[in-house]
Amino acid sequence: MRNQLKTIVLIVSLGILLDGCRTVRPSLPAPGTPSSALNRTDNLALGNPSGASTNDPNNYMITRPQYILSYNQSRSTANWVSWHLSPAWKGDARRTNDFRPDPTLPTGWYAVRPSDYTNTGFDRGHLCPSDDRDATSQDNAATFLLTNIVPQAPRNNREVWKYLEEYERQLMTGGNEVYIIAGVSGTGGTGQNGYATALAAGKLVVPATLWKILVVVPAGSENTFQITANTRIIAINIPNNQSAADKPWRAYLTSVDELETLTGYDFLSNVPIDIQRIIEKRIDGGNS
Known part of the structure; x- marks a missing residue:
């Protein structure tokens, strides 16, 4: 009987290990969660690429229902923003255009103001887009907090x-559902008024590039997804200048490996290593 029990435990454990090599699952909603809230998790399902926490002012985690970000006090912008896009986040709420300082920043930190962008030649560019969060006015307004905005x-x-x-x-x-991480790298971009490294008397750093990673998974009825060696990954790195728009976004395709080299981050850290090795070196083929 004892040997049979050991065999059962071994089989179950092996099954769990094998499943871990194939599948990454975000946390499921609690029982009784309204249908309107389903498929609204998990904005950090793929992992915390920089190990952000509330202990490091230049890698400071801010968690909202709409997205999660790593904020950099020395740059006054996010390092990256991570979010999940599904139909549950889409609706007919109007664009609020309510650009405003983030009141959740620690006391004493500089909070970027809308006027810091005035007449600079740079747009207030969203990382998590307004149109990805229009199920409610509250969701949309969250994207206009200036910690989600960079000089673009x-x-x-x-x-x-x-x-x-x-x-x-x-x-x-x-x-599909799309798991997205977007961020910035480097210093210095060229806006409508020419090249600049910073705005707001040096407090707000202008990035050199904007990058984004899209992980595309089939929509799941139980708010679960699988990532395999065949999962489509789209990685992009676009220079922060006017002439970047002379080319389509596909001209800026790169690999997750290249973005890791650029940023020093560990993307897709919740994905098993054997699968990471395959999908992170791949450059998307432009499938429709």
């Missing part, structure tokens, strides 16, 4: 970056 060259923001944002929503309406 106007044509970059309104053309090539915008078209990439629209494509991620096309993926969603095509029967």
Whole structure:
């Protein structure tokens, strides 16, 4: 009997290990969760790429229902923002355009103001887009907190970056859910008024590039997903200048491995290593 029990335990344990090599699952909603809230988790399902916490002012985690970000006090922008896009986040709430300082920043930290962008030649560019969060006015307003905003060259923001944002929503309406991480790298961009390294008397750093990773998974009825060696990964790195818009976003395709080298982050850290090795080196083939 004891040997039979050991065999059962071994089989169950082996099954769990094998499943872990194939599947990554975000936390499920609690029993009784309203249907309107289903598929609204998990904004950090793929892992915390920089190990953000509330202990490091330049890697400071801010958690909201709508997204999670790592904030950099020395730059006055996010390092990265992570969110989950599904139909549960979509609705008919109007764009609030309520750009405002983030009241959750620790006391004594500089909080960027809308006026810091005035006449600078740079747009207030969203990392988590307004149109990804329009189920409610509250959801939409959260995207206008200035910790989710970076100085972005106007044509970059309104053309090539915008078209990439629209494509991620096309993926969603095509029967997928998309797990997204977007962020910035480097210092110095070229806006409508020319090159600049910082705004707001040096407090607000202008990034050199904006990058994004899209993980595309089939929509699941139980708010679960699988990541396999065949999962589609789209990685993009776009220079923060006006001429970036002269090319389509696909001209800026790269690999997750290259973005890890650029940023020093560990993306997709919740994915088993054997699968990471395959999908992180792949450059997307442009499947529709």
